[in-house]
Amino acid sequence: xxxxxxxxxxxxxxxxxxxxxxxxxxxxxxxxxxxxxxxxxxxxxxxxxxxxxxxxxxxxxxxxxxxxxxxxxxxxxxxxxxxxxxxxxxxxxxxxxxxxxxxxxxxxxxxxxxxxxxxxxxxxxxxxxxxxxxxxxxxxxxxxxxxxxxxxxxxxxxxxxxxxxxxxxxxxxxxxxxxxxxxxxxxxxxxxxxxxxxxxxxxxxxxxxxxxxxxxxxxxxxxxxxxxxxxxxxxxxxxxxxxxxxxxxxxxxxxxxxxxxxxxxxxxxxxxxxxxxxxxxxxxxxxxxxxxxxxxxxxxxxxxxxxxxxxxxxxxxxxxxxxxxxxxxxxxxxxxxxxxxxxxxxxxxxxxxxxxxxxxxxxxxxxxxxxxxxxxxxxxxxxxxxxxxxxxxxxxxxxxxxxxxxxxxxxxxxxxxxxxxxxxxxxxxxxxxxxxxxxxxxxxxxxxxxxxxxxxxxxxxxxxxxxxxxxxxxxxxxxxxxxxxxxxxxxxxxxxxxx
Amino acid sequence: xxxxxxxxxxxxxxxxxxxxxxxxxxxxxxxxxxxxxxxxxxxxxxxxxxxxxxxxxxxxxxxxxxxxxxxxxxxxxxxxxxxxxxxxxxxxxxxxxxxxxxxxxxxxxxxxxxxxxxxxxxxxxxxxxxxxxxxxxxxxxxxxxxxxxxxxxxxxxxxxxxxxxxxxxxxxxxxxxxxxxxxxxxxxxxxxxxxxxxxxxxxxxxxxxxxxxxxxxxxxxxxxxxxxxxxxxxxxxxxxxxxxxxxxxxxxxxxxxxxxxxxxxxxxxxxxxxxxxxxxxxxxxxxxxxxxxxxxxxxxxxxxxxxxxxxx
Numbered sequence: 124x125x126x127x128x129x130x131x132x133x134x135x136x137x138x139x140x141x142x143x144x145x146x147x148x149x150x151x152x153x154x155x156x157x158x159x160x161x162x163x164x165x166x167x168x169x170x171x172x173x174x175x176x177x178x179x180x181x182x183x184x185x186x187x188x189x190x191x192x193x194x195x196x197x198x199x200x201x202x203x204x205x206x207x208x209x210x211x212x213x214x215x216x217x218x219x220x221x222x223x224x225x226x227x228x229x230x231x232x233x234x235x236x237x238x239x240x241x242x243x244x245x246x247x248x249x250x251x252x253x254x255x256x257x258x259x260x261x262x263x264x265x266x267x268x269x270x271x272x273x274x275x276x277x278x279x280x281x282x283x284x285x286x287x288x289x290x291x292x293x294x295x296x297x298x299x300x301x302x303x304x305x306x307x308x309x310x311x312x313x314x315x316x317x318x319x320x321x322x323x324x325x326x327x328x329x330x331x332x333x334x335x336x337x338x339x340x341x342x343x344x345x346x347x348x349x350x351x352x353x354x355x356x357x358x359x360x361x362x363x364x365x366x367x368x369x370x371x372x373x374x375x376x377x378x379x380x381x382x383x384x385x386x387x388x389x390x391x392x393x394x395x396x397x398x399x400x401x402x403x404x405x406x407x408x409x410x411x412x413x414x415x416x417x418x419x420x421x422x423x424x425x426x427x428x429x430x431x432x433x434x435x436x437x438x439x440x441x442x443x444x445x446x447x448x449x450x451x452x453x454x455x456x457x458x459x460x461x462x463x464x465x466x467x468x469x470x471x472x473x474x475x476x477x478x479x480x481x482x483x484x485x486x487x488x489x490x491x492x493x494x495x496x497x498x499x500x501x502x503x504x505x506x507x508x509x510x511x512x513x514x515x516x517x518x519x520x521x522x523x524x525x526x527x528x529x530x531x532x533x534x535x536x537x538x539x540x541x542x543x544x545x546x547x548x549x550x551x552x553x554x555x556x557x558x559x560x561x562x563x564x565x566x567x568x569x570x571x572x573x574x575x576x577x578x579x580x581x582x583x584x585x586x587x588x589x590x591x592x593x594x595x596x597x598x599x600x601x602x603x604x605x606x607x608x609x610x611x612x613x614x615x616x617x618x619x620x621x622x
Numbered sequence: 623x624x625x626x627x628x629x630x631x632x633x634x635x636x637x638x639x640x641x642x643x644x645x646x647x648x649x650x651x652x653x654x655x656x657x658x659x660x661x662x663x664x665x666x667x668x669x670x671x672x673x674x675x676x677x678x679x680x681x682x683x684x685x686x687x688x689x690x691x692x693x694x695x696x697x698x699x700x701x702x703x704x705x706x707x708x709x710x711x712x713x714x715x716x717x718x719x720x721x722x723x724x725x726x727x728x729x730x731x732x733x734x735x736x737x738x739x740x741x742x743x744x745x746x747x748x749x750x751x752x753x754x755x756x757x758x759x760x761x762x763x764x765x766x767x768x769x770x771x772x773x774x775x776x777x778x779x780x781x782x783x784x785x786x787x788x789x790x791x792x793x794x795x796x797x798x799x800x801x802x803x804x805x806x807x808x809x810x811x812x813x814x815x816x817x818x819x820x821x822x823x824x825x826x827x828x829x830x831x832x833x834x835x836x837x838x839x840x841x842x843x844x845x846x847x848x849x850x851x852x853x854x855x856x857x858x859x860x861x862x863x864x865x866x867x868x869x870x871x872x873x874x875x876x877x878x879x880x881x882x883x884x885x886x887x888x889x890x891x892x893x894x895x896x897x898x899x900x901x902x903x904x905x906x907x908x909x910x911x912x913x914x915x916x917x918x919x920x921x922x923x924x925x926x927x928x929x930x931x932x933x934x
Contacts, residue, residue, distance in 0.1 A: 263901065432790065434770065572704050572878065579884075583791075584792070
């Protein structure tokens with residue numbers, strides 16, 4: 124008689140038990156956040172904090188070209204405003220707060236959650252950090268499906284889609300003193316309501332390698348404030364081997380995003396705009412856009428301070444093979460964390476302008492936006508969520524703490540001259556330019572492939588800037604028109620300080 | 623009870639036992655099939671149908687209703703210069719990879735088959751790239767291709783050959799990715815061909831030798847025809863796989879993806895960025911459906927052309 128290893132009945136029984144166990148497990152606790160592998164060359168958009176090790180500049184070249192900050196006494200830091208002891212309307216329960224992996228911020232938030240919960244018995248915040256590459260898709264998909272968290276950290280770029288979808292709850296007017304916040308005109312521009320807050324503002328700044336400058340006998344204070352002079356200096360700092368290949372870039376910019384940011388900056392520095400007043404059509408091929416495109420082309424073909432065949436911007440600067448590079452303030456902590464080999468060998472200076480002066484504008488600003496609250500939840504729960512948000516910015520001390528963690532100047536106008544801001548190199552060289560920065564708002568990222576193709580033609584093929592600008596503008600216009608999306612372009616809210 | 627009665631009873635009992643066995647077999651089969659069919663329906667059929675229907679709407683993330691727009695998204699795709707570039711690039715990639723991959727894989731399979739004792743080791747060695755992570759290996763190859771410091775250009779310099787810009791050249795970017803893709807998938811097709819070669823009986827080769835056929839004649843008149851079913855399978859799967867390429871292109875073609883002047887932008891990557899970064903789900907679905915119908919048409923043509931017309 125043939126013996127079976129497993130009888131049919133045993134198999135069915137086992138399968139049923141396994142299925143039941145699987146269903147029970149799936150209905151169990153909230154799953155742990157997924158961690159995605161970081162892209163190889165793309166840094167996380169918000170990164171490790173500027174720590175006490177941040178090199179303090181002895182003197183920056185900014186002093187010559189920028190208006191002297193008004194000397195103030197260090198403001199008296201008020202004690203934290205205690206959070207209300209009772210939950211709103213007696214509501215008890217829990218809500219989710221999603222975030223992306225950003226170690227120092229995650230730790231600070233967890234600490235604040237603990238403090239806040241102590242004063243709100245019966246209310247629990249489930250803090251869920253997850254991988255950066257996961258969170259955008261998860262927030263957008265879950266919000267559109269109505270299954271998302273109560274609140275979440277939301278990046279500036281995808282906040283507009285959430286706003287368009289009508290899933291965000293407006294911040295109560297009494298939550299903050301909006302008149303003290305730099306971001307207010309831009310946040311309010313769309314429908315008069317505000318749907319997020321801003322912890323700080325990143326701007327482009329110049330990163331320079333002190334050792335490479337010293338090797339050429341260049342003092343840090345000699346770094347010029349205008350582009351032409353900087354490029355002349357960069358030419359001096361560019362090294363080549365016997366075959367003419369670059370071995371040290373004078374100005375490393377092999378990175379589309381950094382190139383695009385400089386292009387944006389240059390358009391605004393000329394008093395130009397990126398879009399028509401209604402935000403519906405691009406203006407890439409106007410004089411400002413064409414001149415900005417020519418500038419990018421000249422980096423490679425006229426000044427020859429970089430080469431597309433050379434290393435990427437981050438690798439070149441991080442390995443001490445580039446004298447200058449330019450990017451947002453978030454790159455400072457990234458360089459510190461990822462390239463310890465250049466620790467204490469670099470510093471930052473304010474970004475250059477065409478004239479060496481801040482007006483008509485210095486360039487773009489990237490607001491580091493904060494927590495958004497989702498609409499589709501009980502009013503009492505939303506009230507508590509806003510209360511927690513207020514707690515995270517409850518005092519000047521907290522705002523300054525965030526500035527150090529994020530490596531970005533605070534959104535609060537009255538704190539821009541605080542010694543904690545002006546005394547940190549990475550933060551100070553951004554802060555001095557903030558009043559002259561433009562927030563373009565809801566950029567049409569579906570035109571990015573056209574933009575990139577345009578830059579490739581300029582840089583790789585040395586194509587005519589005007590002809591390529593015309594073609595790119597036409598394609599971008601077609602994409603923007605076909606998409607039918609209402610864009611929340613806010614660049615015209617820019618109101619520069621008087622000269 | 624009479625013998626007949628007992629027989630009837632026994633037959634009745636036997637029939638009942640048979641029915642019970644049949645029922646048990648049915649339950650067993652259903653217990654295997656139902657979960658599989660359910661997951662197939664949920665994770666494949668429903669998304670395909672949903673995507674198909676979505677491609678006729680202005681479906682965007684967050685909007686509660688997706689307005690019906692008929693064929694507008696399809697027309698939009700063919701008006702979109704980047705989409706037409708991506709279609710062209712996708713076919714170019716398939717043309718670069720499929721013929722070379724098949725020829726090399728078959729040659730390797732024949733060589734490995736004839737290698738005797740080390741056959742197993744060689745098969746394992748060539749199969750290794752197949753089992754490695756696409757992301758990891760693509761990143762490594764990206765560095766190998768680096769124009770200034772990459773190993774490939776350094777070797778070319780040592781050999782006094784002209785260096786190339788590889789991934790930053792509009793002309794060389796796609797061939798560079800194709801070389802990587804062939805390296806990655808060669809082992810898989812080689813193993814399939816090797817398995818197909820083992821099914822060819824030695825008697826055919828013996829008969830051909832007796833008839834005085836040389837190696838090329840044996841290959842052309844015996845091996846190739848008898849390998850037809852395997853070849854059909856490999857060609858069809860290779861074409862489908864190449865037209866759906868995503869991983870190597872996304873990793874190796876820079877950030878944002880698409881390569882220099884969109885020279886490596888393929889439909890799968892464009893569809894992904896359109897649907898999940900631009901949140902144009904209807905438009906992305908239309909792109910996907912266009913690719914689907916192209917692949918379907920090509921597959922049907924291949925099945926017709928490559929079908930076996932003879933028997934031994």
